[in-house]
Amino acid sequence: MSAADFVVNAAGRRVPRVVNGVEQVPYQGVGAYRPEGARHGPPIRSCCDYPANGDKRVADLKTALQKCGLRDGMTISTHHHLRNGDRVALMALQAAAELGVKDLRWFPSASFPCHEPVMELMDRGVVQRIEGSMNGPLGEYTSHGKMRGMGVLRSHGGRWQAVQDGEVRIDIAVIAAPTADPFGNADGSHGPSACGSLGFALVDSLYADHTIVVTDNLVPFPCIPWQIQGNNVDHVVVVDSIGDPSKIVSGTTQITKSPDRVLIAEYVARFLRDAGIMRDGFSFQAGAGGIALAFVQFLKDMMKEAGVRARFVRGGSTQFLVDLLNEGLTDYILDGQTFDLAGVASIASDPRHVATSPFTSYNYHGKGNFASMVDAAVLGATEVDVDFNANVNTHSDGVLLHGIGGWQNCLFSGCTILAVPAFRDRIPVIVDRVATLTGPGELIDVVVTERGIAINPRRTDLLEAVKGSTLPIRTIEEIKAEVEGIMGGKPEPPRLTDTPVAVIKWVDGTVIDTVWKVEELP
Amino acid sequence: MKRAVHHSIGGEGGGAGDDAVTSGMSTPSGTGEAGRRGEDVRSDCWASVEVSSEGGTHLELTSKVEAMFGASLRADIARTLESAGLAHARVRVEDQGAVPWVLGARLEAALVRAGIAPVGDLRPPRTAPDPPATARDRLRRSRLYLPGNEPKFMINAGLHAPDAVILDLEDSVHPGEKDAARLLVRNALRSVDFKGAERMVRINQLPLGLEDLDAVVPEAPDVILVPKVERADEVVAVHERIQERRRDAGVGTPVWIMPILESAQGIENAYAIAAAADTVVALTIGVEDYTADLGIVKTPEGTETVWARSRLVNAAKAAGVQAIDSVFGDVADEEGLLDWGRQSRAMGFEGMGCIHPRQIRIIHEAFAPSGTEIERALAIVAAFHDANAKGLGVVSLGTKMIDRPVVLRAQRLVARARAAGLIPPEVEAGEGDSGRSEA
Numbered sequence: 001m002s003a004a005d006f007v008v009n010a011a012g013r014r015v016p017r018v019v020n021g022v023e024q025v026p027y028q029g030v031g032a033y034r035p036e037g038a039r040h041g042p043p044i045r046s047c048c049d050y051p052a053n054g055d056k057r058v059a060d061l062k063t064a065l066q067k068c069g070l071r072d073g074m075t076i077s078t079h080h081h082l083r084n085g086d087r088v089a090l091m092a093l094q095a096a097a098e099l100g101v102k103d104l105r106w107f108p109s110a111s112f113p114c115h116e117p118v119m120e121l122m123d124r125g126v127v128q129r130i131e132g133s134m135n136g137p138l139g140e141y142t143s144h145g146k147m148r149g150m151g152v153l154r155s156h157g158g159r160w161q162a163v164q165d166g167e168v169r170i171d172i173a174v175i176a177a178p179t180a181d182p183f184g185n186a187d188g189s190h191g192p193s194a195c196g197s198l199g200f201a202l203v204d205s206l207y208a209d210h211t212i213v214v215t216d217n218l219v220p221f222p223c224i225p226w227q228i229q230g231n232n233v234d235h236v237v238v239v240d241s242i243g244d245p246s247k248i249v250s251g252t253t254q255i256t257k258s259p260d261r262v263l264i265a266e267y268v269a270r271f272l273r274d275a276g277i278m279r280d281g282f283s284f285q286a287g288a289g290g291i292a293l294a295f296v297q298f299l300k301d302m303m304k305e306a307g308v309r310a311r312f313v314r315g316g317s318t319q320f321l322v323d324l325l326n327e328g329l330t331d332y333i334l335d336g337q338t339f340d341l342a343g344v345a346s347i348a349s350d351p352r353h354v355a356t357s358p359f360t361s362y363n364y365h366g367k368g369n370f371a372s373m374v375d376a377a378v379l380g381a382t383e384v385d386v387d388f389n390a391n392v393n394t395h396s397d398g399v400l401l402h403g404i405g406g407w408q409n410c411l412f413s414g415c416t417i418l419a420v421p422a423f424r425d426r427i428p429v430i431v432d433r434v435a436t437l438t439g440p441g442e443l444i445d446v447v448v449t450e451r452g453i454a455i456n457p458r459r460t461d462l463l464e465a466v467k468g469s470t471l472p473i474r475t476i477e478e479i480k481a482e483v484e485g486i487m488g489g490k491p492e493p494p495r496l497t498d499t500p501v502a503v504i505k506w507v508d509g510t511v512i513d514t515v516w517k518v519e520e521l522p
Numbered sequence: 523m524k525r526a527v528h529h530s531i532g533g534e535g536g537g538a539g540d541d542a543v544t545s546g547m548s549t550p551s552g553t554g555e556a557g558r559r560g561e562d563v564r565s566d567c568w569a570s571v572e573v574s575s576e577g578g579t580h581l582e583l584t585s586k587v588e589a590m591f592g593a594s595l596r597a598d599i600a601r602t603l604e605s606a607g608l609a610h611a612r613v614r615v616e617d618q619g620a621v622p623w624v625l626g627a628r629l630e631a632a633l634v635r636a637g638i639a640p641v642g643d644l645r646p647p648r649t650a651p652d653p654p655a656t657a658r659d660r661l662r663r664s665r666l667y668l669p670g671n672e673p674k675f676m677i678n679a680g681l682h683a684p685d686a687v688i689l690d691l692e693d694s695v696h697p698g699e700k701d702a703a704r705l706l707v708r709n710a711l712r713s714v715d716f717k718g719a720e721r722m723v724r725i726n727q728l729p730l731g732l733e734d735l736d737a738v739v740p741e742a743p744d745v746i747l748v749p750k751v752e753r754a755d756e757v758v759a760v761h762e763r764i765q766e767r768r769r770d771a772g773v774g775t776p777v778w779i780m781p782i783l784e785s786a787q788g789i790e791n792a793y794a795i796a797a798a799a800d801t802v803v804a805l806t807i808g809v810e811d812y813t814a815d816l817g818i819v820k821t822p823e824g825t826e827t828v829w830a831r832s833r834l835v836n837a838a839k840a841a842g843v844q845a846i847d848s849v850f851g852d853v854a855d856e857e858g859l860l861d862w863g864r865q866s867r868a869m870g871f872e873g874m875g876c877i878h879p880r881q882i883r884i885i886h887e888a889f890a891p892s893g894t895e896i897e898r899a900l901a902i903v904a905a906f907h908d909a910n911a912k913g914l915g916v917v918s919l920g921t922k923m924i925d926r927p928v929v930l931r932a933q934r935l936v937a938r939a940r941a942a943g944l945i946p947p948e949v950e951a952g953e954g955d956s957g958r959s960e961a
Contacts, residue, residue: 259879260678397589425565425619425674426587450681485649486677488598488622491590 001500006514011389013437015511016500019150020129022167024503027512030442035509039365040166042207054183054221056236061095061214064235065172068210070096073103073128074171077208079201080110081176081188081337085247088176088214090117091239097126105149107168108132109159109200110403114247122147131168132159133403134502142501143399145517151400151502153393153515155408156336157362157369158505160203164365167509173204173211175228176242180215184233185226188338189348189355191217193243196317196338196347198227199357205232216242227355250340255297255320256290260421260450265294267448267471268378268419273302274469275462277376277415285314285377285410286321291419292378296320303329314361314374317343317353325352334370336361336406362409364507369409377413381420383434386476388441388456390418391434393504396427398435398494398518400502408507411443415462422449422483428491430480435494437513438504452479495519554635556702557628559616565674567620569632572612579603579610585617598622599629605642606633622646623713624673624706631702648712655775656720656744658803661685661941662844663873663889664882665722669694670703676710680717682879688722691734692749700726704737711741720744722780728756735763740771744778745803750811751781752788754798761799776801780846784808785815789830792837804844806875807834810851822858828869835870849875856884863888886942896939902932 006014009026017024025033050056058064070076076096078089089108094117096104102125106118110133119141121127129149134142142151154162162168177186178193188198193216205211205228213228214237223230256262268291272278278299286292297320303309310330315321317335319342324330333353338344346353361370371377381390382401395401410416420429430449445462447454454476455462466473484490496516506512552573559568567585585595599615613629620628623646630644665686668675671694679687689710695703707723723738724747725731731748739746748760757779764777779802781788781795788795789812796805809827813820820826831847838845847866850859859881863874867889874885891899902919906929909917917924939945 259682262880263681426591426621427619428590450678486621488591489594491587492593495589 011437013513015514019503025510027506027510033508033510035165039164042209056184057182058235061091061237064212064237065095068172070101072101075105075107077107077170077173077204081195081198081200082243082248084112084114085244086114088242092174093121103128106130111135111138134400135402139400143518145501153404154505155404155507156358156406157364157409158507160358161364161509163203163207170204170208173208175201175213177213177215179217179223180213181219181221181223182236183221184213184230184236185223186213186228187223187226193245194344195248196344197335197355202357210234249344255293261291262294263450264419264448265291266298267453268295269298269302270471272376275465280308281311282375283310283312285374287316289380293320295378322346371409372412374413376415377410378417378419379407379410381418383429383431384418384447385431385434388444389434389437390439390444391436392438394436396435398496400515408439411439415445417446417448419448422451422479426487428483428487430483451482454479552637554632556631563618565619567617567625567628569628570614571632571636573636574610576610580612582614587619602629605644606638607641608638623709627705627709631705646709646713650713650715664876664885666876670707671695671699676714680719682882684719684882686720686722687716688724690724692724692726708737708741722747732763739764739767742773742775745780747780747782749782750784751795752785753791754794757781757795757798761801778803780804780806782806782808784811789833792834793840796837796841796843802843804846805834805838806846807848809848844872845870847871847874849877853878859884860888891935891939899932899935903936
């Protein structure tokens, strides 16, 4: 690609004009871009083409894919509610390989280490590219330029947006269902592979040309409750097992034991209290990372002490959020995904524990979404720079590491807190400039490290609110200087080539940054 | 764990180790290695040196931070080899994210083990802030043990705000790693900001401990912990060696001594040990070794050590030094620690050891005077100043006359509570200078 193929976007990042043959809109700033026109619509269907008795079962996945008209170059979507225990994505792509198709676009809501065999399918030309997250080995594969097409990383909300505005047309959605009936109604809260909410698959069922439900727990109609409506489903496939339960949800979720991370978690909770965010009727979002779980424990004690109750908590639900619900410290859990057995049991039985989707929580094309209504979100990052810009996608050396998840969407909360160690071994986290820009600093309000808390100077209200608190409030430059002192200087910038291997989409579908092929080290 | 191949210096009770550090013979074909290698290693590295007679130096480096610090690592290694005066060698380094002073300590240990007598100063530049001299009767509620050969725990130790950190060269260090730990602890004292925690070093039992002093005293630690002390003359030996090394290195700040009594004989000689040198600031007890010495079982309630601990408190107070309790071994039992700490305070101890950062806050809570105690002490101190202002010889509070020792105790408690942050700055009890002296 030549220089003319790139443009510098509003964040100062060089991004390709065209990605996989599709012209792109460079990032224009927060809230600046509003695409026009009508939403994408799937083809009109007629019920007379479907079995009147409601039995849509077919023999196997291969048959279902054939009936959906699978051919070269199509887009197959899958979802990550079975997390690292998922068997369905590989089953679908391998069935497609057996049917001899090539050049597929795989459109997962996220990938996990269990999807490593997709590399072999990419080597064989079955899969041309991944538009989703590229973690671990898939990230290495992509970063070393081995994927033929360019990767596209989207947030959970951005995935819904891309489907809705027609940027991504899903030919065949394959939905793993812990429970389903022959009509295609499906739910995630029961069955041997129960996982909680199926919210990530909802958009596919609404907008894909064809939808296949794959289950290992078929029940007679009706499957109650249903989160996926059978009226949107073409075929149902019954298999022995959709996933490895031990890797779908953890038996118990582990809180971090690292004293440094516990300290960060405590600072987060104290910040929420001292800044006045923790008050009656407030709301917050907590993930399942070690620090996020630990901060909930500290906050819980502070809430009890102050006699404060939350209106709702958004998760990533775990035992720890379920305890808040059961102890009357929150009225509701609005659950995006369910991480442990306690979470699954609660969502299946407690009407106050509600399954949500990226539509309600995050979608850019919705008439509002929940993310901006949450008082505080506590998130992680691999790097944060002195302008509060953050990177969750690549290592400091530029190699793809993680997907975006709901991270970008959560930045719209009333107070976005990044809870991160200031450095990991000899890898600084607080840096001059992030290797990859995932989220703009103007949306990141507070960075909490074990070496102090930095408040974005834009948030004069927060700076004012914690005046007089005993918290270690410092500037981000001070923390960075301290880290550089310990590391023995500034790190060298990542060694990258001029070949783009993936792009990072902003929540509105514009391109916020590029992931470059890394230089091969000697 | 990899250890020295040829020159394993130190060793249990060995006396020859330090000679090798300062004047080790240069064997042209010597080899040495130090540090840790493997995927699980964090914030540390492994270095090996194979000295040869010709061909220059060859470096083989692998590092998980190659992309970020590759050039810096190579420059640091080259500088160290040059300072060591090493011209011909094969040098291998496997780095798992070691910061420069850790890399320096590992490489230096490998060089020394290979028989190289460094011609120049291999110490890292002093980057840690110069902490102010610590007071004899400083607040010493918590002291956090840090294994002397484990760099990853040292870097962030100060963030957990213990009153002191102990860089341990004794029980937590394998006998074959004493030389490497000594270099690591020396470098840590020069490089790590412990955020105001008092910097203590636990040396080995004498005579090896005296060699530890040669390495660490020039770096101006605040307190030396001497393990398994049984007689006053051991303290005298440590005191004299410290003063010699302080003079040689021009250390201006005091280096205090805290003997650890860990045997029946040590407890019997407690007073003599506490009074053996004017640099002794505290006595402490090692309950694990003490119960072993008595051949009795240590229980969670600790009734079997009540006499020894009381004896130690009494001896310490008689000699005018602090009495500090042992560690509480069960990190998960926070309730048990709190109870132990409260009982310990009631016995007259002023602090305890910590084996995990999460014990620090609980210990501070256990050793904190209660709100009622603080209020009463503030009232007594205020009454004292009131009486002084009015020129009265007798201090009274309500209808009670207050004796002089009670005033002194109240002043002391107010000062302690203030140092611990238990009295807001705006509260002025009107206490005099004596009350502020140790805050």
